[in-house]
Amino acid sequence: MIEARNIHFTYPNGVEALSGVSVEVKTGEFMAIMGQNGAGKTTLVKHINGLLKPTKGEVLVNGTSTKKVSVAKLSREVGFVFQNPDHQLFCETVEEEVAFALRNFNFSKQLIKKRVTWALNLLSLTQYRQTSPFMLSGGERKRVALASVLAWNPDIVILDEPTIGQDHQQKEKLRQFIVQLNTQGKTVIIVTHDVEFVAECNPRVALMVQGKILADGPANKILTNRDLVAQASIVPPQISQIFFELSDQDLPQDIINVYDARDVIIKRLEAST
Amino acid sequence: MAIIETANLTYTYPGSTRSSLQDVTIEIKKGEFVVLTGPSGCGKTTLCRCFNGLVPHFYGGELQGDVTVTGLNVTQQAICDLAQHVGLVFQSPENQLFALSVEKDVAFGLENLGIPRDEIQKRVDWALRMTGITNIRERAPHELSGGQQQRVAIACVLAMQPDVMILDEPTSFLDPVGAQKIFDVISRLNKDLGITTILVEHRLDLAGKFANHVIVMDEGKVMLDGEPRGIFTSEDARLIGVGIPKATRLYQVLREKGVSLKRIPMNPEEAARSLREVLTLD
Known part of the structure; x- marks a missing residue:
């Protein structure tokens, strides 16, 4: 469980990035944090693994204040994948990169081998095992960064913009994988601008504006609320836009997924014949 | 008139055993708005690097076939000469900002x-x-x-007001409204100033409506090349993993269930219009 209690954070240059955020994420939840550039999304999640400590207020991860433990210790529980993969990749081969943290956590050689193989396979990177991460495309580098964190199987997984540079199939795989993590009781928090990805996953959504949480609730309620969405600089999912245009047709307004939309329309056509 | 032409372009990065581009032959006309898409690692960025000479002049490697941009043969021009005609916005902005x-x-x-x-x-x-x-x-x-x-x-x-502007996922870090604004700016420059625009993008829901030419690549090859409406609804595009706009996808899943809309929608407005026809039929 993650609890942020009225946290404030001011960067050394004086910019207040968080101005009173309180949020509770239960174990096994899947939450998406969305909102305008500069709203404080990344700043907020950096508090969960202790990279940043609140200027005021406190963050508790499984009951312990992040002020009392080191990032090194917290990172075993909280895996963090950065927005820009180039900020975290540095090894000579993809395999080395994925094994690095495992070595630091003192995993056995055998287990390291097993976990690396598993993670590379999961993210379709097996063919690049011996390749330098810097020879890969942007989307592939992003997946190496994901693999290197998922490999140590943290209880809380934070993904900052995980869908950048990913094609549709990779996104679908990522979605299925997040669902799988959830069923294993892991907590997943993503920071994203990708409304269509969120529409397909339908997680809990927190909208941030200017260092505060503006709204918090299920994706199909939040993303179909035109006022909230506009305040957070988000474009509603296409399916929601279609249903909004047809609002005079007495159709439900909380539809964001293609298949739900299809079913509603077919049901309606069947009823009228 | 073609502003960019490639003929049987094949390219391999130094030290790589696999060609990143394989027999690519395309033609881009002056003033077009091209969306270049395909699975990650398919060669989109490499192809863009051929247009401003970074491939092969900066990256080295082995290039076969021809690339002509604004009438200049890329393999025989210095990058600095090409830069006056072709502007490239990199995927990762940090790689090009330094001042x-x-x-x-x-x-x-x-x-x-x-x-x-x-x-x-x-x-x-x-x-x-x-x-x-x-x-x-x-x-x-x-x-x-x-x-x-x-x-x-x-x-x-x-x-630089270039003749050709290439943007490699230029809005990946932007919020949707910010991305929309950038796409509007790009589209306006394309229309008003006639700058030929090549946009590498996965998010076709945002970018698709501006394009009048779509190129889909997979494993270094050009798989589909043509006008957007046909490509977005082709089964091939979906199999390659192209994220077609949800409005178009709704048309497809309805058709699978026997509900046909009159026109293939490219955006939510068109989808709503077609759906209204079906819903108010009875």
């Missing part, structure tokens, strides 16, 4: 061309205004957020 202020970064390319001071000032102001970053002109690019850096990178290329 200590936004303004200096935007002015850099123009200074190198020896353009008079007044003209530089004018063009920098214009580029900053077009991308909405006038208020951060004094800030250091490395202190900005990812989204703001992307705007600066676009401004740098815009200021």
Whole structure:
């Protein structure tokens, strides 16, 4: 469980990035944090693994204040994948990169081998095992960064913009994988601008504006609320836009997924014949 | 008139055993708005690097076939000559920003061309205004957020007023409204100034509506090449993993269940219009 209690954070240059955020994420939840550039999304999640400590207020991860433990210790529980993969990749081969943290956590050689193989396979990177991460495309580098964190199987997984540079199939795989993590009781928090990805996953959504949480609730309620969405600089999912245009047709307004939309329309056509 | 032409273009990076581009033959006409898409690692970025000469001049490797851009044979032109015709906005903005202020970064390319001071000032102001970053002109690019850096990178290329502008996922760090604004700017430059635009993008829901030419690549090859409406609804595009707009996807899943809309929608407005016809039929 993650609890942020009225946290404030001011960067050394004086910019207040968080101005009173309180949020509770239960174990096994899947939450998406969305909102305008500069709203404080990344700043907020950096508090969960202790990279940043609140200027005021406190963050508790499984009951312990992040002020009392080191990032090194917290990172075993909280895996963090950065927005820009180039900020975290540095090894000579993809395999080395994925094994690095495992070595630091003192995993056995055998287990390291097993976990690396598993993670590379999961993210379709097996063919690049011996390749330098810097020879890969942007989307592939992003997946190496994901693999290197998922490999140590943290209880809380934070993904900052995980869908950048990913094609549709990779996104679908990522979605299925997040669902799988959830069923294993892991907590997943993503920071994203990708409304269509969120529409397909339908997680809990927190909208941030200017260092505060503006709204918090299920994706199909939040993303179909035109006022909230506009305040957070988000474009509603296409399916929601279609249903909004047809609002005079007495159709439900909380539809964001293609298949739900299809079913509603077919049901309606069947009823009228 | 073709502004970019490739004929049987095959390219392999140094040290690589697999060709990143295989027998690519395409033609892009002056003034077109091209969306270049395909699975990650399919060769989109490599193809763009051929258009401004980074491939093969900077990256080395082995290139076969021909690439002609604005009438210049890329393999025989220096990168600096090509740069006056072709502007490239990199995927990761950090890779192209280096000056200590936004303004200096935007002015850099123009200074190198020896353009008079007044003209530089004018063009920098214009580029900053077009991308909405006038208020951060004094800030250091490395202190900005990812989204703001992307705007600066676009401004740098815009200021050069190139014939061809290539943008490699230029809005990946931007929020949807910010991305929409950038796409609107790009589309306006394409329409008003006639700048040929090549946009590498996965998010076709945002970018698809601006395109009049779509190229889909997979494993270094061009798989589909043509006008957007046909490509978005082709089964091939879906199998390759192209994220077609949800409005178009709704048309497809309804058709699978026997509900046919009259027209293939490319955006939510068109989908709503077609659905209204079906819903109010009885």
